[in-house]
Amino acid sequence: MDRSLRRHEIVRHVCWLMALAATVALGRATVIDGESLSLIWPAAGVAVCWVLVSRGSARPWTVLAIGVVVAVGNGVSGASSGLVLGLVAANLTQTLIAAYALEQVVGHLRGCGGREPLVRVGDVGRILLVVLGACLPAALIGTATLALLDSPVSEMGALAWYGRNVIGLLCVVATWLLLLQARAESPNRLGAFVAACFGSRREGLPMRFAELALLLGLTLLPWAGIGTRPDDLLFVLLVLMIWAGLRFAAPAVVAYGLYSGTVGVGFTLADGPALRAIEDPVMLALHVQVVVAVTALTGLALALNRAERDAVVAELAATAREQEAEATKMARILDTVADGLIVIEPDGSISLSNRAARELLGVEDLTSVLTSEEYGLHAMDGKPVRDEDLPYRTALRGESFPARDYQVRRPSVPAGRVVAIGALPLPGEPVRALAHLRDVTAERRQHEALSSFAGVVAHDLINPIALVQGWAETIAVELEDGPLDPAIGAPMVERIQVGAHRMRSLIDDLLGYTLARDAQVLPQAVDVTALVEEIALLRESGPRRPIVQVEPRLVAWADRALVRQLIDNLVGNSIKYTDPDLRPVIAVTGRQQGSWVELRISDNGVGIPPDQREAVFTAFERGGTALSSGTGLGLAICKQIVERHHGTVHAEAGPHGTGTTIVVRLPRTPAAYDEPQGGAVKESVPAQRVAIS
Structure with a gap:
């Protein structure tokens, strides 16, 4: 065993030894004149607590030390050797029975072998039963010893002996178990003390301490007979104990019960006025014990009831927070799902929907009853869907509804949308429906x-x-x-x-x-000017020998092979759609638009009619000009390439009202590749053109 740990164990056992010796001396100091009976015996509880903290090989030595302390304490106070032996036997029997029974009955509690706090009144009832059972053999041994020593004890005396042990054991063990919990809840001693006094309520501590001091002061008055009659003693002490039970933590309440009992014993020994009318010392002892027992148990029950209620409330609050956090997490997860999910109650109301469902139906708030008219649901033939034919109606009848296509026509969805909606019943009663929505517009169009x-x-x-x-x-x-x-x-x-x-x-x-649609895009810095020059040189040996003019220092961040295909298609189109009697002239210019570059490819060809400038980028669209030929895929390929670089492309009239200008917008920097399109246009002065003829 580590030396520091062993030293700590030794110090702890020494402290328990000193506490036991002090409580034995305190008990013997309260012996009633003419009787071998102490009014209080807190040593009973201290001995049980010491045994409970002793584990393994240390427990036999602890039991031996308890016997020695009890023997010395009673011997010093004048008890005969026979009486000392009897008292040692009674105390050890009571201690061992109580310690073993506590470990068996309430072994789940912190201090008795477990980790749970003492917060349930039911556990206090179990501790009380253990104490009552353990103290009975001790009382019988003690009274039998006195009888053998020719000092018989009356039935009431035996009852008083039994009562003082029960009260001492119960109050000390309960206080110790509650203090252990307070110490476990706070990392430092000051925090543990505050927790023992006030629990988790730490607001207004100065006033709370002042209230506690006032309560302790007022407790002196009834025992001193000030302002109360002897018959009112129990009532007044009960009122004070209820005050303590409602305002302070359980450890403080039990400690207050010990304090009140100690004050009572002190005034009783000093012949205080509160109980002066009771002449029989045994009856006086019983009276004090009843007062202490009733007030202590009442206060403990109140404090633990409040602690148990606070624990339940805290557990419910923690559960509510966990459920709220789980619901928030699930809502966030659902909002990240691309498909729409809607939970419909038996009355048709919507209890849950995710963001995708609201976006697919074109609404901001999806809480009202799902109807075809309100949400603009139509069949694929354009006819409105009857509400009784909606998918969730089938699911509410306990049957699954396979996904079917519907059109969504709402002002918030001007282009319309095709949504596949299916539904299935959720398990449980009553039956609810889960509707699943998926946007299939692109699939259907494709x-x-x-x-x-x-x-x-x-x-x-x-x-x-x-x-x-x-x-x-x-x-x-x-x-x-x-x-x-x-x-x-x-x-x-x-x-x-x-x-x-x-x-x-x-x-x-x-x-x-x-290839333009499916090839992997590998973006890099592309010298667009060099590409145009390379393509122009290859076209120079052709039959038309075009004149190609290009601005220097045109750069894009794109896939080189795809951009080459893009430029080649555009130059080829310009040559193809130029009057055979004219020599094709193609100008490639550029300007910076923030982190994007705009390329303008202009020619002197036949041009594209305004009403066809958008359609020519559709596959197999050749345009309605006299020179229309080819497959109609050239500009469609260009559009595929540009859109895969997140750019845009469109056609305009030529710079002088003739011919065509194709405007291409591509990323200019790596950061722009993943940026959304936009940004202010920054005009740049065209650089000097290089003519290739």
């Missing part, structure tokens, strides 16, 4: 787009395939009649090549569209 996409692809592939197949069959027929004249076969082969080229162009554009 499904429609894929259907349209498949139709257009099939149409655009069938034509060149039919062309190739038709001319191939024609060549085969011609070859059946003999060698084919090159003058006749050459045009046929050329037409087959045209069809194959159209199929190849469509397939290439489809692959480009897919």
Whole structure:
């Protein structure tokens, strides 16, 4: 064992030894003249507490020390050796029985082997039963010893002996258990003292201490016979004890009971006026014990009732806080769920909804009854949904409703929304419904787009395939009649090549569209000016030989490969949609918009009609110009690339009212890549252009 720990144990046992010696001396000092009976015997409680704190091998030594102290204390006060032996036997029997029984009956309490505080009145009742049972053998041993020593004790004397042990043991053990709890609740001695006096209520401490001092002072008056008659003594002390029980903590109340009893014993020994009318010393002792017992138990019951009530209230408050915290946590979790959740009560009212549900239905407050008219629910054919056909109605009947698509048409949802709503019954009574909402607008639109996409692809592939197949069959027929004249076969082969080229162009554009949509974006600093120059050099060897003008020092934070595809498509479109009699002229300029860069690609082509400038970015839309050709995927690919960089793209008229200007907005810095679009436009002076012809 560690030396410091062993030293601490030794000091603790020495303190208990001194406390026992002091209480034995106090008890012997209250022996009634002519009787071998003490009015009080607090040593009974101190001995039990000492045994309870002694564990293992220390307990036998503690029992031996208790026997020695009791023997010495009684021997010094003049008791005969026979009486000393009897009193030692009585005290040890009482101590061992009480300690063992307390560990068995209330072993859950702090001080008796457990960790729980003494706050229940039921535990006090159990302690009282243990004390009553333990003190009975001691009283029998004591009275039998006196009888053997020719000093018989009357029945009332034996009862007084039994009563003083019961009161001493009960009050001291109860006080000790309550003080242990107060010490456990506070890390320092001052805090423990305040907790023992006032519990958890620490407000107005000076006034509370003044109140306690007043109570202690007033307790002297009835015992001194001031302002009360002897017959009123118990009533007045009960009033004071009720005051203590209602205002102070349980340890202070029990300690006050000991204080009141000690004061009573002192006035009794001093022949105080309160009990002067009682001449029989045994009856006087019984009277004092009854007064102390009734007041102490009353105060203890009141204090513990209040402590138990406070503990229940605190537990309920803690449970309420935990439930509130759990509800708040669940509400936050539900609000992070992308799908909408609504709990509907049997009367149709809504008891719970998350943020997604409110956003999907386009309402701020989702507490009223869910009706199709109020929330703008329509079937997919446009007809309003009858309230009795809503999904949650089926769930309230105990059946699950599989998800079905509904349209939400409300002023707060101007573009409309398609929501898949399903419902299922929640377990328990009464049956409630859980409605599940999921936004499927994008899925339905994508499904429609894929259907349209498949139709257009099939149409655009069938034509060149039919062309190739038709001319191939024609060549085969011609070859059946003999060698084919090159003058006749050459045009046929050329037409087959045209069809194959159209199929190849469509397939290439489809692959480009897919890559622009699905390829991983790896952003980095991209020199847009260098890319334009590179593309212009490659186009220079083509049949149209465009003139490309580009501003220097144009930089974006983007995927280099995708931006190259973007520029190449835009330059190619400008060349394709320029009158064959004109040489294409393309100007690429830029300006800074905060942390974004705006690129403007202008040409001298045929232009795009105003009513088609938005539609041309749709897949397979070729525009309504005389030069319309190709697959109609070029600008759709550009839009995919720009949107994957969180940017925007749109078409405008050319700078001089002719041709077209495509305006592209891309991130300019790494921080801008994840920023929402916006910010004030900061005009910049165009730099000198570099012409490539």
